[in-house]
Structure formats: structure tokens, C-alpha cells
Amino acid sequence: MKTPTFNAAAISEHIIDWLKNYAEQAGVRGFVIGISGGIDSAVTSTLCARTGLPTLCLEMPIHQAESQVSRGREHLEFLKAQFPNVQTDLADLTATFEVFQQALPAAASPADDDVWRLTLANTRARLRMTTLYYFAGMHRALVVGTGNKIEDFGVGFFTKYGDGGVDLSPIADLLKSEVRQLGHFLNVPSSIIQAKPTDGLFGDDRSDEDQLGANYDELEKAMHASDQGLSAADLSGRDREVFEIYKRLNRINQHKIQPIPVCIIPENLKK
Known part of the structure; x- marks a missing residue:
């Protein structure tokens, strides 16, 4: 049996039309999306940019690894050079996270340390969700999710009410391999396509594969x-x-x- 060809051009246009129609029906001006330096946010933000609607791409570092920051900024420069409807902003949440952490009890015992660290990691994602909705409210825009099919419906690799708290999910029916193919078609920087996927929630270089x-x-x-x-x-x-x-x-x-x-x-x- 012949393997079906992944029609990146047709899929790209389908998602772009879907985004435009959804925004029009919702009566909003455009989109807000968090940029992580990963392939999912890069592909999703490029698709949003291609709608021609105002697209705000937001950096939200919290003790972020420099490699993630540099890839994210490379992608932002790529978008701004091509799309006049793209704006960028920076909300450094490191100090906010530190204050929040100090207000909460730490692990009661060394046995609880891993659970404590995971809970704090999820807190980072939820702070970012709150920030995205602030900017969405100020810009009368929708928060766009970046989850793919294997993350959202396969292994549940996302934070509930964190990166899972969004208004719409344009790539959630695409597998990670398909997102990468779409990234090649959309000319996403190769440094992002080739980078090991990471959720960036622990402030180190651990990958999704390390966790999963x-x-x-x-x-x-x-x-x-x-x-x-x-x-x-x-x-x-x-x-x-x-x-x-x-x-x-x-x-x-x-x-x-x-x-x-x-x-x-x-x-x-x-x-």
C-alpha cells in the first residue's frame, strides 16, 4: 500500500482559513501566542501570522535556558522580517515566579522533593497562561494553543490550565512528525526544527524525551x-x-x- 503524501501546502491553507474564520466569528482582532523556541510554537505562530490578522508573539522567560531564549528570538526576527502584522513583546516572569514561590511552603520532606519541583514547573506554565490572557484582553485577541496531537490526546504532556489553557488549538490534530514537516514548508529556522523538544519548565536542559x-x-x-x-x-x-x-x-x-x-x-x- 502506498503511504499517503503529507500535503503541507493544503494543510497550511486549511489551518490559516480556519484561524481567520474562527477569529471573525468570535469578533476579535487577532491572536496572542507564547513563543518558546520550540517547533510547535514556531509553526503555530507562523500560521497565525499568515492570516494577516494582528498577531502578538510573547516571550515569557522564567529562569529560561539561553538556548531556548536565542531560538525564540531567532524565530521572532524571522516573523517580523516577513509579516508586518506581527508584533512582539516581553514579559519577564522570573521575579513574579520567585515571589510566588516564596509565598508557598516547600516540600515537607526529601521524599516529596520531586513532586514539589514538578508542581513548581506546572506553576510556571500557569503564570504564563495568566499573562497570555492579560495581553489577549488588552488586544481583544484569542490565546492560541501550541499543543500537538501526541501531547494533547496521546500522553497528556501539558499542564492543565497552563499551556492547556487556550482559546483554540490549530495544530492539535497533527502529530509531532507532521508539525516538523509543516515547519519545513513554512521555512521555520532549522535550529528550531532540529532542536530537541523541551517544555522549558525546569530551568535546565532536560528534554521531553528525558521526562517521557x-x-x-x-x-x-x-x-x-x-x-x-x-x-x-x-x-x-x-x-x-x-x-x-x-x-x-x-x-x-x-x-x-x-x-x-x-x-x-x-x-x-x-x-
Whole structure:
């Protein structure tokens, strides 16, 4: 069977039209998006820029690694050189994060240290979400999400009400490999396309693969296997190991992947 060709041009135009139509129906002026120096935010911001609508790209460093900052700024220069509708701004949240951290209790014991660090990492994402919505309110714009399909619906690799708190998600139906292909088509700087994916929430150089235990190509393969109804018993070696990682993450992160549950009250109890 012939493998379908990824039609980057058609997909790009489809997303751009979708963004424009959504903004028009919502009655807003444009978009606000956080820039991280990664491929997902680079592709998403370029698609927003191509709508011709005002697009504000926001840097929000919190003890950020210099490599992430420099890649983000390289992308911003790339966008501003091509699109007059793109504006940039900087909200350095490092001091805000430090004050917030000092107001909260630290880990009660060394055994809780990893949980404490993860909780603080998620706090960074939530501070950024709050900041994006401030700028969106000031500019009468929508906050655009940058999550891809494997992150948002596969392993739940995002912060609830952090980078998961957005108005619309233009690339959430694309796998990471497809986002990279779209990045090549959109001429995103190669330094960003080739960089190891990282959420940048820990102030160091740890990658998504370090946290997940598998890279995105491996996880996509596991996602396909799961969608085909396969089980771990059908696989072997590294494929089986990654499949088990995928299934575990997918299971424990359903509270993020699924819509917020609503307790429906029977009508007879309301009378």
C-alpha cells in the first residue's frame, strides 16, 4: 500500500482559513501566542501570522535556558522580517515566579522533593497562561494553543490550565512528525526544527524525551498501535517498552485529555 503524501501546502491553507474564520466569528482582532523556541510554537505562530490578522508573539522567560531564549528570538526576527502584522513583546516572569514561590511552603520532606519541583514547573506554565490572557484582553485577541496531537490526546504532556489553557488549538490534530514537516514548508529556522523538544519548565536542559522515557517518533508508533487495537503482548523489545509507556501515560492523564466532567443532577432531585 502506498503511504499517503503529507500535503503541507493544503494543510497550511486549511489551518490559516480556519484561524481567520474562527477569529471573525468570535469578533476579535487577532491572536496572542507564547513563543518558546520550540517547533510547535514556531509553526503555530507562523500560521497565525499568515492570516494577516494582528498577531502578538510573547516571550515569557522564567529562569529560561539561553538556548531556548536565542531560538525564540531567532524565530521572532524571522516573523517580523516577513509579516508586518506581527508584533512582539516581553514579559519577564522570573521575579513574579520567585515571589510566588516564596509565598508557598516547600516540600515537607526529601521524599516529596520531586513532586514539589514538578508542581513548581506546572506553576510556571500557569503564570504564563495568566499573562497570555492579560495581553489577549488588552488586544481583544484569542490565546492560541501550541499543543500537538501526541501531547494533547496521546500522553497528556501539558499542564492543565497552563499551556492547556487556550482559546483554540490549530495544530492539535497533527502529530509531532507532521508539525516538523509543516515547519519545513513554512521555512521555520532549522535550529528550531532540529532542536530537541523541551517544555522549558525546569530551568535546565532536560528534554521531553528525558521526562517521557521515549521520543515522539516512538510514541507516535505506539499511538498508532493502540489505535489499531494492539496490546503489549503483540509487540516486543523497544516497541513493547514504549507501548507500555504510552498506555500508562494515556491512562493516568485522562483527567487532562477528556473534557471536564459535569455531575448531572437528575430532574427529580431538583423538585
